[in-house]
Amino acid sequence: MEVIIQQNSQQLSVIAAKIIRDAIRAKPDLVLGLATGSTPIGLYKLLVQMHQEKDLDFSRVVTFNLDEYIGIPQDHPQSYHTFMAKHFFDHVNIPKKNQFIPQNIVDNHVVFCQEYEDSIRSSGGIDIQVLGIGKDGHIGFNEPGSSFASRTRMATLSKSTLEANAVHFKDDINAVPEMAITMGIGTIMEAKQCLLLASGSAKKDAIAKTIEGPIGAMVPASALQMHPKTVFLIDEAAASGLSEIDYYKRAYNNKIKYIQPE
């Protein structure tokens, strides 16, 4: 578990984008797990820039999104299909057939979820999974109480998540879809590397519990304490509930000085 604390979210995006850029250069057919929400927008912007200005080639990259709402059409302005097209897919050269996003309908969801898992597996597994975190500690839409062994499935959003996401639905909580298809925690834990980004003081309790609290189903992201290669990229505000800030900063400084110079 590596905790990188930076002053602001732009610096987090830069570090995350460089990790992904280097991984694509080392493995052009990288399998990338992607997240939506406000947090990764800066990261997508930088990856688009690297593609447009520095020829970063995504033509063999395969992507799997974490989740999608159930019950709004794919072309709804707040669907995650629309989000990904707008912030990323429309601006890079990932072939459409390589872009996987959960479906937004209930029909055959059991079969669909199994096929989603099968597609991840047959792609060779996710190399890098980008994650945000909810105020309630969720990753994907794995809300408190989700099993650490959970797989891709249909899930119900917590009240905290409905409230947080209402801003995207004209502040009308009743307009936020109540259900989603999400990768499970067990699915996420199989990614070879996870990059969890968090910024802002609204995330500070979730981050403190995730990194320093006991591991438990009521804080889904705390499962990552058992993941062999997770990088937490957090800004000062999101880090402000942690008790070992000084240690994380020294450890990161020493890493870039002695272990893995940038």
Ligand code: PGA
């Ligand atoms: P946010 O959402 O990036 O919009 O804060 C993160 C999440 O709910 O996982």
